[in-house]
Amino acid sequence: MNKKITYLVLGCVLGAGATYAACGLLGKQASLTDTSNSVVNSAPKQLTYADIIIPPEGDYGQPVRTLIQDHTKIYNQFVSDVQTAAVNTPVSIIDPYGLAPLAALVGIHTDEPTQAEVIILGGPGExxxxxxxxxxxxxxxxxxxxxxxxxxxxxxxxIHSKEGAPQGSYNLTLQTNPLAVSTPKPEVKKAKADNFHHKLYFVSPSEGEGMGKQSPHTIGLDEKGTIRWAFNPEMGATPLMKPWKDGTWLAFMPNKLAGKRGGASKYLMAFDLTGRVHNIWKAEHRLHHDFAILNDGRVSIATDGPQPFKIEDVAITATLTDKPNLQVDETLHMESVLKRRPLILDTQAGYLPSYDWFHMNGIDENPNGTYRVYSGRNQSATVAVNNDKSLRWILADPAGWPKSMAPYLLKPQSDDQGKDNAVGFEWSWGQHSPVFRDANHLFLFDNGNFRSTKFATATPAHDNYSRLVEYKINDDNTIEQVWSFGKERGHKLYAPYVGGVDYITETDSVVGVFGGIVRNRLGNPSDIVAGTFKNAAHVIEVSHTTPPEVLTELVFENTDIHTDRGYMIYRGTVCDVYCAYTK
Structure with missing residues (x-):
């Protein structure tokens, strides 16, 4: 599919899609909608930018790299148009690359070196x-x-002088189009007025029946549930995106954008939120679940190894270069550091125990840079591995481990009488999304699967719960549970698969994605994550206090008992739309 983007030099009020406008410099309070002060071409000149080339199905070769070249051409053409427009005349375009319908570019060429500032004026209370x-x-x-x-x-x-003094301003009106009808919109259960800041919850809600065919969308929601950023759903969605540097984000490349219909991508891409793809790297094997941006600028990515009957137990460390393939510096096979234990999760989905024995679903680096942690859902274990690939510790219930693993198991901290000193301490089960708050504090999304190593003592779904939990890891390999949220909501938030947690330093709050709440049509909770069932997802921000206060709760749910259709969210990232420009 070829997509041609055409722009018209028309006037001062900009429409979405293929509209392009130029307007004159005004005073601080003037509006560009005042055409008496604007530059309007009586005979509009039509400008055609380079085609965006979408590679054909199954083609992973040069056409994918061509996307970078095409976006560079569009950007360079826009810069040229700005420079050839009248001096001090802003030029604007909405969705310049056809991938981000709620983003735009504004360009202006001033008569002398200056600074510029963007102000997005919200509505009442925003x-x-x-x-x-x-x-x-x-x-x-x-x-x-x-x-x-x-x-x-x-x-x-x-516009500011080079010394920083304001010189004048332009007031633009950018008219956006409606989003696709299929775009999921959450029910706002709670939106605390004084929690309205600048951050967005970037999530990818997928609508479908159970684990069947899904219709995913990647969107950014503010604290009131309003969509403030979106990826063009015709090009697919990414399950995970994280801010990187110089305004760019890293993400698993949407399959349709890569030219493949369905299946998992082998591509990592760098893009900015205006929709421009800056770089694409291809991996040798499938990329899945998570990646971590390391202190030294490299990335650690969950992937598959070369073994034909084993998946999701390998992590690679790669340097991101200008070359099209990931430059792999290190490969970690979890079997080389961890001896497995038998668990319910091994056989829950009918897998052979050796096939998906670890199920790596999360990676993070300790802030001091000396080790990384890897979450293994099917071992209900979060495993710390030193930079020299030696085992550091295991955060997991101690039952069932081989004797050789015993020295590495974290032990709940005890007082002088040997009693558990962490009030309400619980281990995590089937967990996702390890996130360090600092060198000693680690958040997890504790899915809670069965809360036992054996069916005989398993917690049934109607008595179970999922949690956001924070542990303190001490230097003597003891562990404390210092904070949690979710248990008090019981099975209403029980999510036996997927989910995520993020800590927000600026507001000292915690965001949880309870993304895989599983029920039948009548609303009864279930542990079954295969076949037909009804998904629901809650995005919840709570205060980092005891007890936690719910600040925002956004719900994706289909309450129609006549259908199995529902919503699932794998994980989420919380960030201001401009946060990648400050990294």
């Missing part, structure tokens, strides 16, 4: 979003992020 690059230049190319769909968004561009 925060004003600001982005001010530090660059002093004559040609400003500014990303406009955080727009609403089907809205005349008000954006102000303030």
């Amino acid at each position: 925060p004003v979003r600001r982005y001010k690059p530090t660059e002093v230049t004559q040609t400003h190319i500014l990303p406009i992020l955080g727009l609403k769909a089907d809205t005349a968004n008000r954006v102000q561009i303030v």
